[in-house]
Amino acid sequence: MAFEHIPLEQFSTKFGEAVGENKSLRHTQAPPSLKGQFGPKGALYSGWETRRHNPTYDWCIIQLGTTGTVTGFDIDTTHFNGNEGPQASVEALFSSSGADPQVGDPEAIDLGPSARHLFAIPESQRVNYVKLKMYPDGGIARFRVYGRVAPVFPPGLTDTFDIAHVFAGGRVERVSDQHFGVGANLILPGRGKDMGDGWETKRSRQAGHNDWVVIKLGAPGLLEVAEIDTAHFMGNFPESVTLHATALPPDAALPATLDGLAWTQILPRTKTGPHRRHFFQLAPEHAGTPWTHVRVTMFPDGGLKRVRLIGRRASGGAPVAAADLEGAAAETAALATTAAAPPARPRRTVPILPLTPEAFAPFGQVVQGYADHNAAPRGTRITPANGGTASKFHKLALLASSYPADAKASAGLSVYRCAALPAAKEWKVSVLERHAHTNQAFVPMGGAGGEDALADPGHAYLVVVAKTQEDGTPDLGSLRAFRASAAQGIVYDTAVWRESHRLLWSLSGIGLTMRYRSANGGLRETDGLYVRGDADWGWEHGGLRDSGAAGARGHSRGIDLSAKKLEDGWQDSMDVDKNFGFLNSIVTYIRGVLDASTKLGTYPCTPELRTTCSFLQDQQPHQR
Template sequence: MYKRIDHNNLKAQLGQCVDLATSAMGGSIVAVTDEFFAPAIRMIDAAPAVSAPGKFDDHGQWMDGWETKRHNQRDYDWCIIKLGFAGSVSGFDIDTSFFTGNQAPAASVDAVFCPEGEDLDNAQWTEILPRVDLPPSCHNAFVLNNATKVFTHVRINNYPDGGIARFRVYGQVAPQWPANVSEVLDLAYVGYGGRVVSATDEHYAPASNILLPGRGKDADDGWQTKRSRVPNHNDSVVIRLGAKGHILKVEVDTSDFKGNYPNRIKLEATNTNAEVPDASSQWVTVVQPSSTGPHGQFYFDASHTDQVFSHARVSIIPDGGFKRIRLHGVRQGGQIPSLPLPNFPKRIIVAEPLTSEKYAPFGEVIEAKLNIKVTGANQGTAKKFHHVAKVTNAFPNDSGKVNLCVFRSSPTKELPFKVKLFERHPYSSQQFVPMTNGKTRGYLVIVCLNNEDGSPDLTTTKAFIASSTQGISYRRGVWHHPMISLEHETDFACLVHENGTPNDDCQEAYVDGVVVQVPGFQGNSKI
C-alpha cells in the first residue's frame, strides 16, 4: 500500500507531483480539534520550517508548525485541510523538524471527495495512509504504491497529540477546465494540471514556483539558479502543459528579481506523450533569445502558433531567476483567435483575507472588533460593538429612502474570477451582512477607487476573501463588483439608500482585463 523512503529520494520518486495542500496553492484549514501551542495553518506553509530558540508567545515556546496541547482526552487530534486543487494523491512528507520531544509520535491520513465542502463530519472518509510512526525532528516521506482517486480534502490524524512542522500532500491536479475549448488561458497554470518535470538547477528555489497562482511575495517564491562560471552556459526548466495546445503569448514575470534576473530568455516546445521528453524529442523554438529586465512583466509573441505542443522548455541565459511564467494559448481542438494577442491579462490579482486595515480605503469591515467602543447590554448577557460602519445618505433634497433588503447570491461557477463589471452608489453607502446556514466559508469582495474622470481606476483593484462572520460596507462612490458567493448560495442582508432614479441609485462600468485568483476555493461546476 505504501513505503517509507529516504527524504533525499523524495524528488526522484515524486518529482513530477505538486504539493496539493500548500497554502501557496490555495490549501486551507477547514477544521481542527486543537491548536493551543501553534496554529495548523503553519503546517501548510510553503516555506521550510524554521527554528526560533528563545521566542515565546502567550502559550509558550513558539513553534513553526501545528502543535496541540498535552494530555489529549480524545484518542487523537486531527486537522482537515481543503486542498488547493482537487487531485489524486501519490505521497506525503510529514515533517517534524525542530519538534524534538513534542512531536506527534504517530499519524495517519484520510481523504474525501466533497467539492461542496458540506457535512464533512458525516462524509465517507477513506484511509490513504495508515498509522505510521514519526520520529522527532526529521522528514518522514511516504510513497503510495498507486495514486489514489481524486479527493478534495485530507484529514491528518495526530496520535495522541503533539506537533507537526509541515505536512506535504504530493499528487496531480484534476483540472477543472472551462467549457469553451477555444477560450484563451494559461496552458501551464498549475490549477489546470501544468507542472515542472525537470530543471537543470534549483540552488536557491524550486522551479515549480514559476507556475504558482498570483505574483508571489518575494524572490524566494520564484525560481533562481546559482551563478554560472562556464562560458555559453544556460539553465532551463521543462514544463508539462496541463493539456496539449497552441502557445500564442508568453509572459515572464521578474518581480523582485532586480539584480538577478536573466540576461535573456528562450522558449522551446515539443509534442510528446511522455511525462518527460527524452533525447529523441524534437524541440521547436517558439520565442527566440530575448531580453528581459528587472522587476517587471515581459511579453513575447509566440511563433509556430499553428502547431500543437505538450511541453515547453524555458532557458535562462546564462543564469538567474524569475518569479512566474504564463503560456497563454488555446487547447487542442480550439479555434485560434486573431493574432497577435494583446499583452494580457492586464492585471492578475490574488484575493487576500479581509482585514479592516487593508480594506480601509474602500469602507469598513463589519465585525466585532475590540478596538472600537464596546459596552455591556441586555442585563450583562451581551456586548454591544458601536459604530462598526458609517452609513451615508447624501441624496439631494433628502430624496434617498432607506431600503433594508435581502440579496440571494448564487455561487460563482468559474475560478479564477474574471472581472467584467464594477458598480458604485454615488449618494449612498451600502452594507452587506451574510446570513449563513453554516455551509458558507466565505465570499469574494472586489473593489477599486476612482480615476480623476470618475471611471474605475483598475490599477487600484483589490480583492478580499471575507469570512462568513464578516460583513462589508462599501463607502459612498467606491467602485465594487456585485456580490460574489463562493461554493454555496448565500443570503445577504443589505442596507442602502435609494430614490428610485436608476443613475442616482447605481452606476455601472464595464471593464476588461482583470483576473482574480481565489486561493482555497474552486468554482461551483463539478469536477
C-alpha cells in the same frame, strides 16, 4: 490502507510536486530552529503544536488547492523533540457539495521526534480534502500531500487560458539548476511574496552559459502569448530569455537527452527587466502548431517568478468542468481573445498585450516613471529633483531627425483631444502610418479641469505597431498591439509603422512631438506615409479628406498616387481607377516631399479585427 515507508534520500524519485498545504503546516521552507525563543504560550516552534493531555486526538482538515489523486504524504516533526505527535493518520475525501467530511478512524502510524516521515500509498481516487489526526497531542512542523492534479480546463476549445498552470495540469519536468529556488514554482498561482517562491539559479562564471527549464503543458495547445514575470528579482533577473517548443506523442516521456528533440523557437532571445510582468506575442508562423512541451532558457542565469503560456487546447479530450482559479483567471482575462466561430478564410489574431519597455523595444521606447526605482530598465539614470519631492528618470528616449537639409523642417508640439472607443472587445484597424525622418513621442496629459475637463477621463490607450520592410512597406508579420496606461508615454523609432492612437477608455489629450514643414506661413506635416484600408474618402479641394460613411466614395482595387509641387506648397493628387470595386484593399498615399513620378502600390489586406487586428495570411503586398 497499505502504505510504504520511503527513505528520505529517495524522496525526489518517489514524489512530484505538492497538491496542497494547510495553514500553519503549509510553509514551503524547511522548519527553522527557534530554540531559546518564547512567546505568551511557551517555547516557539515552526509548526502546529497542541496542548497536552488530550484523551483522544487532535485534528485539522485541509482543503487541497485543487482536486487531484493522492500518492503519498510527508509528515515532518523537525525540531519537535519530546513534544512531537507520537502517532498520526490521514483521511481523504472528495466532496462536490462542500459538506463537512464524515469519516471513521483508521489505524494510526507511529512518528518519531525531529524527523521527516515519508509515506507512499496506491494512487487514490480524486479528492479535494484531507484530514490529519495527531494522537493524542503534540506538534507537527510540516504536512504535505503529494499526487497528481486533475486538470481544470475552460469548457470551449476557443477559450484561451494558461495551459502551463499547475491547476491546468502543467508540470515542470526538467530543470538545469535550482540552487536557490525550484523550477516547479514557475507554474504556481499568483505572484508569490519574495524571491524564495520563484526559480533562481546560481551565478555562472563561464561565457555562453544559460539555464533552462522544461514545462509540460496540461494539454497539447496552440500558444499565443507568453508572460515572463520577474517579480522580486531586481538585481538578479536574467539578461534575456528565449522560448522553444516541441510536440511529443501522447503519454511519451521526455528522453534523457533533450538535444535530440525537434525544438522550434517560438520567442526569439528577448531582454527582460527587473520586478515586472513581461508579455510577448509568440511567433505567428507557428500559431497553428500544437505543442506539448516548452523550454524556457534564460541567459546567462538569474531568477524568474512565474511563466504563463496563454493559448487554447488543440483538441477536446475528456472535458473537465471549468472552475474559478482565483487570481489565475483574473491574470489572464485581459489577454484572452474573443471566442468566435471559425473564420471563413485563414487569419491571424494579434492580441493586445500590456505595454512593457522590453516588448516594445523593437519599435521604440516607453516613457514611464517607476515608484520602485529598482524596477526601472537596466541602465536608467535616476536622480532626486525638485528639492527631493520628485525623481528624474533621465533620457528615456532621445529625439531623432534625418530630414534633408533643404526640407526646412522644425520640431513642433501638438495636442490630441481624443474621444474613447465604444465599449467592445474588437475594433477594425484601417490605418497605418510612419514618419520616415523622425521619431515621435506621445505622452498622456491628464484630465484637465474647469471648462476643458474631459467628461469621462480614463486610463488606457491602444498602441498598434509594425516594422518596416526593406522596400519601405509595413511588415505585417511583425504587427503587434499593446495596451498602454495613462502613466505611460511612448516614443516610436524613426520609420516604424503605427496606427493612429485609439482610447480604450476615455482619456486625456495626448501630446505629440513631431516634425513639420513650413508652407504658406503655416505648419503642415511633411513625412507621414499612410496605409489606409476599409474607410470612406471624399475629394475636397484637390486633396484627400475623411468623408465618413456619407461622403463620396473613392474606393478602388488600386489607387495611383503622386505628389505635385505647387508654388504654395505640396498637395496630393489621386487617380482613381473606377473599373474595380473596393476589394478590402489597403491603399498607400504620401504627403510631403515626393518626386512627381513616384507611384505607390496597393497592399491587399482584410483588417477584420478580433481583439486588435487580423489579416489574411495568404495575401502578400504586391505592386500594381
